[in-house]
Amino acid sequence: MSEIYVSDPIHPDVLADIQAAATVHLGYGPHKVDYLDISANIDAVILRAENFTRDIIAASPQLKIIARHGVGTNNVDIDAATEHGVWVTTTPGANxxxxxxxxxxxxxxxxxxxxxxxxxxxxxxxxxxxxxxxxxxxxxxxxxxxxxxxxxxxxxxxxxxxxxxxxxxxxxxxxxxxxxxxxxxxxxxxxxxxxxxxxxxxxxxxxxxxxxxxxxxxxxxxxxxxxxxxxxxxxxxxxxxxxxxxxxxxxxxxxxxxxxxxxxxxxxxxxxxxxxxxxxxxxTPHIAGQTEEAFLEAGTGSWAEVKLVLAGHAPTHPVNNALSPANA
Incomplete structure (x- = not known):
């Protein structure tokens, strides 16, 4: 079973779907884990408000995709992800x-x-x-x-x-x-x-x-x-x-x-x-995209991207090419 890290709260319906299909580690709440404690086994990340630096990506040998729950990618080292064969995706229009x-x-x-x-x-x-x-x-x-x-x-x-x-x-x-x-x-x-x-x-x-x-x-x-x-x-x-x-x-x-x-x-x-x-x-504390409707759409979209990549397919909304010649 795949192991997935969810950095911050997402729509509960989407989280339930993910938990039914994979082992889920949460970066928030009473069962919060430190990502680096589990990074060696993580296959996919659904990312909101956490910085994924080159060092963090390098410590994730199994990682295949960082699915942004939103459209910005300033908190992801895109070059490092590409070099390590990790897709980075977004959910355009969701919020x-x-x-x-x-x-x-x-x-x-x-x-x-x-x-x-x-x-x-x-x-x-x-x-x-x-x-x-x-x-x-x-x-x-x-x-x-x-x-x-x-x-x-x-x-x-x-x-x-x-x-x-x-x-x-x-x-x-x-x-x-x-x-x-x-x-x-x-x-x-x-x-x-x-x-x-x-x-x-x-x-x-x-x-x-x-x-x-x-x-x-x-x-x-x-x-x-x-x-x-x-x-x-x-x-x-x-x-x-x-x-x-x-x-x-x-x-x-x-x-x-x-x-x-x-x-x-x-x-x-x-x-x-x-x-x-x-x-x-x-x-306001970065809540512009936080509505019930936007959370559901962004969560559904990011989870869809994770499912595609873990099934061996290319994602729908990538911001990099994890299959570049250096990683082919």
Missing amino acids: SNAVAEHVFALLLSGARRVPTAVSRVHAGNWSEGKADLIGFELSGRTMGIIGFGAIGRRVAAIAQGFGMTVLACDPVATEKEVTAAGARLVPLDVLITEADAISIHAPLLPSTRHMIGAQELARMKKTAFIVNTSRGGLVDESALAAALTEGLIAGAAFDVLEAESIDMKDPLTHTPFPHTTIPGLVL
């Missing part, structure tokens, strides 16, 4: 709607000062200080979307439902497809200066790291609000903390942090954002 909806949960929370208002009510303050809880409406404003893939297009559709004008910036998107989605394709510098709200949906690459830094923040409207549900590291967080403190922009809401590259399960100890001292900042 697109969930992430897009969370963008607006964050944006509305900031626009309407929801966290501050809730904390005041919890403290017993109902009527005092309402004047500094005046928010802004989305209708009639401009949404700027950086990265116009599946999630970016869904964000555009929702933004138009709020009555927003949509700008899009994406180096591979065509003007025809952006226009068909009801948006206008513009360069990044135009988007930054014209948008009232900016939502980032770009991959983290050497070319995109800190794509929003001090210079870009300084050129945004003072009333601008920026949302990042994509990857930590796309925004220079130290520059963002300074911009918020100095009042250069109105607010920011992040579901991802750059420090997740250091410790995905506890990045707050490494972030430049002290817990509640940055004005206008809303943080």
